[in-house]
Amino acid sequence: MIPKRFEYFCPTSLQEAISLLGTYGEEAKLLAGGQSLLSLLKLRVADPKYLIDLGRIAELAYIREPGACDAAARTDGPEGEIAIGALTTYAAIKGSRLLQGRCPLLPQTAAVVGDVQVRNRGTLGGSLAHADPAGDMPAAVLALRAELKAVGPSGERWIRAEEFFLGTFATALRPDEILTEIRVPVLKAEKAVYLKAARRPSDFALVGVAVCLKLGRDQACEEVAIGVTGVTEKPYRATGVEGRLRGRRLEPKAIEDAASAITLGVEVSESIHASQGYRSHLARVYASRALQAAR
Amino acid sequence: MLNLDELFVTRKWVGKPVRRDQDIRFIRGEATYVDDLEMECGHVAFLRSIYAHARIKRIDTSKAAALSGVLAVVTGEDVARETRPIVPRAITRPATQYVMAVEKVRYVGEPLVAVVAEDRYLAEDALELIDVEYEPLRPLVEIEDALREDAPLIFEEAGSNELLHEKLEHGNIEAAYREADLFVKERFRLHRYSSTPLENWAIIAKHEKGDDAFVVWANDQQPGRSTTNVCNMLGIPNSGLRLIVPDSGGGFGIKLAIWPYIVILCLLARRTDRAVKWVQTRREHLLAGTHAPDARVEIELALRRDGRILGLSIKDIQNDGSFIHTAGIYGLIKFATMVGCYDIGATRAELVSVVTNKGPTVQNRGVGKPTMIFVLERMVDIAARRVGLDPAEMRFRNFVQPGQMPYSTPSGEIYESGNYPECLRKALSLSGYEEFRKRKEEMREQGRYLGIGMSASIEPGTSNLGYYYTHRGLPEYMGNAEGAIVGVDYDGNVNVLLGSVDEGQGHATTTAQVVADMLGIDPGRVSMSTHLDSLISPFLGHSGCYSNKFNDVDLGAVIMATKKVRDKMLRIASHALGVEAGELTFRNGEICWAKDERRSIAFKEIATVAYKKILLLPEGMEPGLKEIAYYKNPAAKPPSKANFNVQLTHSNSVHMATVEVDVDTGAVTIVKYVIVHDCGTQINPGIVEGMAIGSTVHGIGAVLYEEFVYDENGQLLSTSFMDYLKPLAVGLPRFEVAHVESPCPTTLLGTKAVGEGGAIGSLAALANAVEDALAPFGVKVTSLPITPEKVVRAVRETGEI
């Protein structure tokens, strides 16, 4: 680890962090679990002058079910929602009883991120803010239709997951904002699955598909949301697939058919581990398999 | 082989899986690696070429030199003025290369400028201030690029990009071809991969001005050769260099090539009058820290209709990148055991070493044998299909039989012992071969594709250095040997010093077992420093840890030195007890009279006489209780083109892999893996098993994951462990390891090589298994690695991996 010189700050409150960020602006970088940022510093790809470590801000690490009125203030979701602090680690999400019971997609996804060390340090907020085009959590929050809270000098605002990811390493966060909380709805009636294709168990996804599916009468698809990662420059909702599924009975043929729309309208990326053609093929295979598994 | 009942006083330790207590410091994080040495140092960083092939027009280092905290900035030109060029070992054409780039860069990552600064951060900052003007030349990345008519020359003075082109024929190949009923021919492509030890290269160099001598600490794998190379290149006498090797975190051959950087560090130390330190980063390691060459191999078998192989021809072209020191040696090593486990009477080999603009190559675990066994064992499967035999039967028909041992291959390689059919029989039974074939059919009905593949391989060890003699007259080194010092200290405990080093193999434990049984003591009383100091350690040009020589010449030297000590102890005891030496025996750290054990003298007492009460020594005996011995393998033949042996012991193994292939995603899962291994006498079966499995995992990495991928400009795309994929513990099968023991007649204990074997035999076993699984699709495996993408493409389109 031979980064360029930087000045290090270690605020203990959100307020302090926001004011530091306000002072140093674009020359500063926030540090959460460091599982992406440290490699960039090491390779000198990122060379911030100021590093603001969020690690000591205890108020940003939690998983809880907010009171009913708090929830009602923002959403009309009948089954409530769960709030997760941005600094919550993958390990905490994976081990959370609350999430396992009321939003199993998140623990299931967190469990396949990297390896134990990465999961012990990496955070949900860091993963989303970093917006790696192959990150796992973005696919899950897309399928869950989560909402993300950004806090800046001028107050807070909520961003829908769908509007959060703008491109490779690019999000709707402004340079002076900190992502503080992620809210996911409790979806008891929906089945959810995350499936990931990777060269080795702890690798980034070549393709990752998260599915939330609600079946109605006759096994027909009542509601479906699909988050896809690894396939293109950013994680996205596979609206083409969703459209072909709604109202249809999920027979193998229908699934195959819908899955073939997974890369519709996106420029499929290429790397030494997967060409465009192979990645597109994998995306179709994984979309089918994820739907089969959620059925 | 010695009579072990005579050699050993007890039979308590050799042959047991003794726990490696000597190595507990590694587990506790208490080892001393080069980077752990506390010293006031200047820190070194290298500016490396961003082009694969370019002329260096101008280097401006003025801004870097002016940065506060920078102690020296040195270019390749500066280095060339103070050093001699690298001496190649095998190539026949002239090629001039220095330890840093001069005039031209020949691969991405080649060191251009070295900076010394007060700390590494500053040194790296300084690199960013250096301005290099390049004139890009056409990059020659693949073998085909370098051999094209209009290809530019990477070394103009060579007149060709082929630096070695050798044809060797042994046995009557014409006759074999005349007698044959059919021929099977195939081309294979092997990729670039490497070992990537946990610890990268690390060096500290210091210049003792008063003596004009260098002291160097480095995790060097072959100090015997490195000291020679470094002194030659710096033009200093042997006495001008003291090389110290502390603990080392893995070698696998890759640390044989560290000496060019020792040369640079010495120059920097002299120039700055400071100790200087360089610790290679992982990126540097992957980029420029040496690989195994990629290769194209054409192979042809001349067969009788009944499956007997009469003749074997290969044309082997290896992509040696741009490091001329070791270019060409892979081919020569491949050639030596090209017949594998088979009785093949005639061989023909055409060996070509091509320079390209890929990174440097050096000996990597197995050195060419993985490639050779891969192509041979693929061919045996292909040929079996042609003649309508089961692959196992095909092998049984061609094996060298136990009764033929010692067996000489057409070129003179001597297989000293082994029972190849027995290994295969054992492997067939452990893998449940017959039942599996039935299960495979059932699974296919369900759309699941399972396959089983086998390979039989030779695992040669103890290089007869000088096999690259063929071209340059008599080689600098011949045969193989090692030195050891064994001493009994004041307390009557034993300590051992070797000329070799240890990169994690557990030498201290193995040595303690042997010495303990030779002296009738507990291994806990035997300590061995695995650190090396060229000023103190017994030393030969061969000294180092490579080609699995430890079990042979290293232990040979330990045994010979222990015998000397033991004889001396007996003479002192005999004198002290007034008993004939012949009537004395060793018992629990004492020497006693066989007829009455109460008449005894403890080791500590003997040591007291030897070191302190020296007037009690027998008439004329030297004081002290420490002996040095050198031991050379007796089977080495001197260089001759007609008849030579490249390696001096020959272990063998059979690997049997069962895989399942997901034809939709291309994922290959190893369901079961059986290794039957014969390395002669086992000293520590625990270590042997670890080696057999560890080396196999290395091969699994090579087949399924690891590849240095270059783009058409010669840029390496796999420069981190995110892209250069090592196999992980998760996702590996359980290994079943079984043994056959055919003691080696030409080593003292009957031992043979262990450590490379799995890296050799696993490639073909896995490839054969994948081909078997994909038989319904008619897929043929002719290249590695077997990536999921290649599988899918083969199944759906090309029919070939």
Ligand SMILES: Cc1cc2nc3c(=O)[nH]c(=O)nc-3n(C[C@H](O)[C@H](O)[C@H](O)COP(=O)(O)OP(=O)(O)OC[C@H]3O[C@@H](n4cnc5c(N)ncnc54)[C@H](O)[C@@H]3O)c2cc1C
């Ligand atoms: C070996 C390894 C394997 C991995 N495998 C996977 C994998 O399989 N799947 C996967 O998805 N990921 C993987 N990762 C990446 C990992 O998930 C990272 O943890 C994650 O991308 C970043 O989270 P972090 O908390 O570590 O953030 P950091 O690395 O500290 O920060 C990342 C970026 O986000 C910004 N940031 C962090 N927190 C906030 C915030 N609250 N508000 C605004 N900006 C913020 C930082 O400024 C920085 O730019 C792997 C990483 C490693 C090292």
